[in-house]
Amino acid sequence: MKHLLTPRYVFDTVTDITPDFLKKHGIRGCLIDLDGTLVSRHQPTGNDRLIAWLDSLRDAGIRPMLLSNNNGNRVRIFAESIGIEWQGRALKPLSRGFRMGAERLSLPFSQIAVIGDQIYTDTLGGNHVGALTCYIETIDRNELWIGARYRFLESPFIRRARRRNRNEY
Secondary structure (H helix, E strand, C coil): CHHHHCCCEEECCHHHCCHHHHHHCCCCEEEECCECCCECCCCCCCCHHHHHHHHHHHHCCCEEEEECCCCHHHHHHHHHHHCCEEECCCCCCCHHHHHHHHHHHCCCHHHEEEEECCHHHHHHHHHHHCCEEEEECCCCCCCHHHHHHHHHHHHHHHHHHHHHHHHHC
């Protein structure tokens, strides 16, 4: 079970994931979490830096798509603000939402990166379906419950992934 909870890669922010990095790993599509990954859960729309990053993915031939457990209305409003495909109520870590995303991208999981800020939803589900998992340090880590989850429940898996990443370079 530990290997399913350990992300393949760890990044400080989503914009640290470059199109070159993704292409080097054979990635042609991304299923990206919303709250805590792209923006704070309190932010209703995207920003210019995020839109530029998404454009850089598209320019490199990589299709981004939001995959969120959040309600459809929250995800739709955000997705429309930045011009991205989306799927709400994904029920991560269950494979159903990941399969729906892969079908919409028309890609096998071997060509998909799952990008998110939660080990027990994004990483677990992404590893289970065989996607490349990229963990992002959550934007909302200063909030009490999220900070506690990060420090006590997720940090062992993040440390394991960081050690493995250091040994690769």
